Amino acid sequence: MDNSGFTLNPKVYDFVKWIALVVLPAVSAFVITLGLILHWNDAQVVAAVVTAFDTLLGAMLGKSATNYKTQNTLGDLVVMQAPDGTADGLRVVSAVENPVFKDGGQVMLNVKREPSPQ
Numbered sequence: 001m002d003n004s005g006f007t008l009n010p011k012v013y014d015f016v017k018w019i020a021l022v023v024l025p026a027v028s029a030f031v032i033t034l035g036l037i038l039h040w041n042d043a044q045v046v047a048a049v050v051t052a053f054d055t056l057l058g059a060m061l062g063k064s065a066t067n068y069k070t071q072n073t074l075g076d077l078v079v080m081q082a083p084d085g086t087a088d089g090l091r092v093v094s095a096v097e098n099p100v101f102k103d104g105g106q107v108m109l110n111v112k113r114e115p116s117p118q
Contacts, residue, residue, distance in 0.1 A: 005067035024054035
């Protein structure tokens with residue numbers, strides 16, 4: 001397993017994603033709206049700072065997601081093929097000790113074909 005690169009714990013990732021997708025855009029819209037109602041001249045500056053921070057979080061989440069996908073965190077399922085074309089055996093090359101699974105979730109496996117031992 002390749003542990004290089006920036007990745008977030010899945011629970012932290014979900015929380016930060018909620019902040020970036022729900023909370024910060026709502027705060028920015030709220031600040032702009034209050035600025036218009038109250039004639040607050042600095043509302044655009046404050047909303048721009050919130051939006052810039054939200055953009056930074058989005059970039060960090062994207063990088064973490066990309067690094068997480070490139071890591072073999074769940075291992076590889078190797079299918080060996082017999083000379084007649086049938087499956088000769090299955091084995092898991094590597095696994096993670098504490099995987100995070102949710103009900104109804106999907107698991108991606110990298111399937112590699114290895115020649116059968118002769």
